[in-house]
Amino acid sequence: MKQKAQKVISAKGCVVMPGLINAHTHLPMTLFRDYARDLPYMEWAQRIRKAETKLTHADVRAGARLGALEMIRSGTTSFADMYIYMDEVAKAAEETGMRAALGYGMIEGLNEDPLTKLKNREGFVRKWMVQPTAGLQLCMHLIRRNPVQRNF
Numbered sequence: 001m002k003q004k005a006q007k008v009i010s011a012k013g014c015v016v017m018p019g020l021i022n023a024h025t026h027l028p029m030t031l032f033r034d035y036a037r038d039l040p041y042m043e044w045a046q047r048i049r050k051a052e053t054k055l056t057h058a059d060v061r062a063g064a065r066l067g068a069l070e071m072i073r074s075g076t077t078s079f080a081d082m083y084i085y086m087d088e089v090a091k092a093a094e095e096t097g098m099r100a101a102l103g104y105g106m107i108e109g110l111n112e113d114p115l116t117k118l119k120n121r122e123g124f125v126r127k128w129m130v131q132p133t134a135g136l137q138l139c140m141h142l143i144r145r146n147p148v149q150r151n152f
């Protein structure tokens with residue numbers, strides 16, 4: 001049986017393949033590209049951490065959108081992200097139609113007291129767990145950023 005497509009797209013000279021999956025992202029960090037890049041890791045991490053405390057929701061939204069657009073451009077259709085203000089990352093995924101596994105990184109600090117942090121995470125889970133393109137994930141990040149494990 002021969003079937004005919006409603007629309008034929010010429011892929012002559014192109015690669016046809018499934019979308020790529022980026023399994024570890026912090027999309028808003030696209031804003032920090034090249035910032036302090038010449039420093040040793042621990043110094044770089046301290047500089048980034050200080051800069052992260054100044055991020056606003058609008059900053060995170062802009063960085064997430066930029067990161068999503070760059071991934072789409074390179075053929076990535078799905079990603080797993082953990083960062084702060086994750087509603088903004090979820091919105092970027094929704095706006096672009098990308099599939100995403102999202103969660104807050106389990107790190108201390110970053111502009112929120114523990115109760116606010118817990119309340120915000122619960123709100124995030126309740127809001128986004130029902131979205132068709134966004135799944136949720138538990139995000140344990142670098143051990144050295146976990147306050148319980150600081151002696152490593």
Ligand SMILES: [Zn+2]
Binds near residue numbers: 024025026141
């Ligand atoms: Zn990471």
